[in-house]
Amino acid sequence: MRNTDAIPLIEMPQRTPHAFRRDTLERRWSRPALRAAVQSGKVKRLLPGFYAASEHVDSTLTRAHAATAWVGSGSIALGEAAASAWGLCESPRIIVATAPLTMSRATPSWLTLKRLAEHPPSALWHGCPVALPARAVVTAYGSLPRDQADEMVYRAVRRRIVTPEELSRLISSLPSVRHRRALKSTVSATAAGSESFLETVGLKAVLASQEFACFIRQHHLRTDGAHYRLDMYDPATRTAVELDGAVAHESPGQRARDVRGDARLASTSIVTLRLTYRDLTERPAWCREIVTRTLAHR
Numbered sequence: 001m002r003n004t005d006a007i008p009l010i011e012m013p014q015r016t017p018h019a020f021r022r023d024t025l026e027r028r029w030s031r032p033a034l035r036a037a038v039q040s041g042k043v044k045r046l047l048p049g050f051y052a053a054s055e056h057v058d059s060t061l062t063r064a065h066a067a068t069a070w071v072g073s074g075s076i077a078l079g080e081a082a083a084s085a086w087g088l089c090e091s092p093r094i095i096v097a098t099a100p101l102t103m104s105r106a107t108p109s110w111l112t113l114k115r116l117a118e119h120p121p122s123a124l125w126h127g128c129p130v131a132l133p134a135r136a137v138v139t140a141y142g143s144l145p146r147d148q149a150d151e152m153v154y155r156a157v158r159r160r161i162v163t164p165e166e167l168s169r170l171i172s173s174l175p176s177v178r179h180r181r182a183l184k185s186t187v188s189a190t191a192a193g194s195e196s197f198l199e200t201v202g203l204k205a206v207l208a209s210q211e212f213a214c215f216i217r218q219h220h221l222r223t224d225g226a227h228y229r230l231d232m233y234d235p236a237t238r239t240a241v242e243l244d245g246a247v248a249h250e251s252p253g254q255r256a257r258d259v260r261g262d263a264r265l266a267s268t269s270i271v272t273l274r275l276t277y278r279d280l281t282e283r284p285a286w287c288r289e290i291v292t293r294t295l296a297h298r
Helices: 003-014 022-028 031-039 060-071 079-085 133-141 146-158 164-173 180-191 197-206 252-266 277-282 284-297
Strands: 043-047 050-053 095-100 111-116 122-125 128-131 216-223 226-234 239-244 271-276
Touching: 003 031, 003 043, 003 050, 022 031, 022 050, 031 043, 043 060, 050 060, 060 079, 060 095, 060 111, 060 128, 079 095, 079 128, 079 133, 128 133, 133 146, 133 164, 133 180, 146 164, 146 180, 164 180, 197 284, 226 252, 239 252, 239 277, 239 284, 252 271, 271 277, 271 284, 277 284
Parallel strands: 095 111, 239 271
Antiparallel strands: 043 050, 122 128, 216 226, 226 239
16 A cells, blocks of 8 residues: 555544544554554554554643543543643643553553542543543642642632532542642632632741731722722731732733732822742741731831
């Protein structure tokens, strides 16, 4: 068979990030056509009996689709792959897929099988079955660095795709949860009103003593014709404390909006103190002193 016979076979995988069964490709085109497509470098074997276009083989979607189809029997993607499908974290290097307890298969370095008695509920992500948001968060938490893991939890709650109560129930129901104590602490922080990793650092580790009990967390304020959401606000002294993370506040556009907002608040006699991630983590005593002195003068 000429190599040109493999061209139509190559074009189909390139047009979709899914993985394809070998027997499907061979039945539609032929075994020699598949062999020629692989030899051309345009198609690669991801798992025994499953192929994808070479340009897609590093995609989380392609690998998760291949893994769940390869396992079969209702397999779904868990952990970071599922969390990334919901837009809660970056694409992972390792795909975790559920498998029956009795399954024993060798896997490539990019795939881990989580053997369960039954597969959890799922939703389709571009045709790939993935865990629902709460389970995605809980199963991804232990494989991420602490700040990224916490931010994933906050992001899921901020976007209202999960609730703290839903996460708490799931954590309690699962027999094995990596970093369970840290995850429960973060979920408790979201239930108390914290919306980011930085706010938890500020509210729990730096500004948690009784002298800062005057502050209302996540206070919504409407003044001078504008609406504000303040991380911490003391109405008695009209003092606001904003906890600025690098991602949310260091772009020039956001910085300019922050300055304009602070100026508008100052025109109504509200003073805004901004504490950065570096301030809170590297010099917490200085942060406490600045806030304490400001309150005293106000």
